[in-house]
Amino acid sequence: MDAFFAAVEVLRHPALAGKPLVIGGRGDPFARGVVSTASYEARRFGVHSAMPLRMAHERCPQAVFLPVDYREYARVSARIKAILRQFSPQLEDVGIDEAYLDVSQLTDPSSRLARAIKQRILTEIGLTCSIGIAPNKLLAKIASDLEKPDGVTVLTEVDVATRIWPLPVRKLQGVGPVTERRLEAIDIHTIGELAATPQARLAALFGPAHGRFLWRSAQGEDDRTVVTHREPKxxxxxxxxxxxxxxxxxxxxxxxxxxxxxxxxxxxxxxxxxxxxxxxxxxxxxxxxxxxxxxxxxxxxxxxxxxxxxxxxxxxxxxxxxxxxxxxxxxxxDQTRALETAAHVAEGQMLTLDFGHPDDPAV
Structure with a gap:
């Protein structure tokens, strides 16, 4: 489902369904804080994640403002992740509202698995989600954002030119506001335009490593694997x-x-x-x-x-x-406490399950 925090609040309080809903800070639009999640009804008024709450109130004064209840969102997220692990143990948890699944070793078609996952989450929890299916993480993440809300999108390498290249460069993971402005300054606005830019030019502008990363990403290339255990830094x-x-x-x-x-x-x-x-x-x-x-x-x-x-x-x-x-x-x-660690390296088809909006900041 999109707008995860808002969706959980509607699940808790059904009377909020269909109303513009803004989650952020202590829920006081006149206090300091930023928007964590805005429902689609609020987004129609130009409210978006990371916007100051005061500005959100100016744009949508009729919205319902609620405080962030991270404990409840984490509890619902844990239930969703538990369902996902029943489909594949190769799960990479990348946040409270998103995960990658490696399903390359499973026999069922990934599109059928996606529909089964969506039905389980809807039946057992009452929420919807968007799923992207692709050969790598990069494409799976982009796919999960293409048909929101409640969508299933399949991308392959042959879809890169027709479905990925027309998108704005900001859709690429690793392209933030600063990189976006630098690319626009040299008249690169779409992923396709970035893909057509010589690597040497990108290396001169961004350095060899980052320049190569940007070029490979624009080609739809990504060799990252699903990491089932990640140590916090x-x-x-x-x-x-x-x-x-x-x-x-x-x-x-x-x-x-x-x-x-x-x-x-x-x-x-x-x-x-x-x-x-x-x-x-x-x-x-x-x-x-x-x-x-x-x-x-x-x-x-x-x-x-x-x-x-x-x-x-x-x-x-x-x-x-x-x-x-x-x-x-x-x-x-800690020397007094032994923790088990595990890592799994696998290549193949991946699912990205996106429970929130791509701009929703971590809490």
């Missing part, structure tokens, strides 16, 4: 203050709370980290980051806070602060 938490903060003690209290939340996540994952960093965004949106390496890896809130505080000491607090975040990286398995 870091754990982080951040807060956007409802009013800009100029008091250091208030910042320290927020830093302590964030440090403890990160510590709880690390302990739950059986991990410790060797680096502590902070992100600080001033009221004028200038952002500063600082990182400190610890003498001993830790998952203790007090040690994380000490490192975060040392990072804060290295920033001149000459303006009020809008956002503050804590991050612990360089993770390793």
């Amino acid at each position: 870091s754990h982080s938490r951040e807060v956007t203050f409802q009013a800009d903060v100029g008091d250091r003690q208030t910042l320290l209290r927020a830093l302590a709370g964030l440090s403890e939340r990160v510590a709880e996540e690390l302990r739950a994952a059986g991990r410790s980290g060797s680096t502590v960093g902070i992100k600080l965004r001033f009221a004028d949106f200038e952002t500063r980051t600082r990182v400190r390496t610890l003498a001993v890896p830790t998952h203790a809130g007090t040690a994380i806070f000490a490192g975060a505080r040392a990072c804060l000491d290295r920033i001149d607090l000459d303006r009020k602060v809008r956002l503050l975040g804590v991050r612990v990286g360089e993770l390793r398995i």
Whole structure:
């Protein structure tokens, strides 16, 4: 299903069906925060993900605004992933609302599997999803976005020229706003135009590695495999203050709370980290980051806070602060807790199941 968070809220509150619905922040359109998900009814008014809630209210004042309930969305997502694993254990979880399935070893046609998956999710959970079927992740992801909502799209290599090349370059994974603007500056607007650009020119503009990546992606080439287990590189938490903060003690209290939340996540994952960093965004949106390496890896809130505080000491607090975040990286398995890891490399046909909108940010 599209607009995952909004769809879950409609499932919980059927009276919201058919109404413009905006999920974001604490659900207060006059408070700071951004849109996490907007229902299709709200999108008709120009509301989209990552838009400030105030702007969303200006465009669609009749919308129902609700806070993000990540715990409930994660619970529903886990049920969906459990259904998917019954069809193929080769599942790559790429977020709360999306997954890749490698079905190349299964005998049933992938289109039949897709319909069976959709029916199971609809029957058992009450939600719909969009599924893309293709030989690789890149094409499967694009396919999952082509026929929304509640669609099944099959792409093969022969479809690249007719169905992929006419699309805007932004549809390619790895092409964000900055890369899109740089490509448009040299009159490259579609994937086909990118595919027709010599690799040497792209390498000169973006560097050899990124230039080759862009060119291969435009050709529909992708050799990434389904990864059934992915180790997190870091754990982080951040807060956007409802009013800009100029008091250091208030910042320290927020830093302590964030440090403890990160510590709880690390302990739950059986991990410790060797680096502590902070992100600080001033009221004028200038952002500063600082990182400190610890003498001993830790998952203790007090040690994380000490490192975060040392990072804060290295920033001149000459303006009020809008956002503050804590991050612990360089993770390793705790010696006191053994965790099992597994990875599977497989090539062949893949399904991408998209439960949300491609612009929905992670929460």
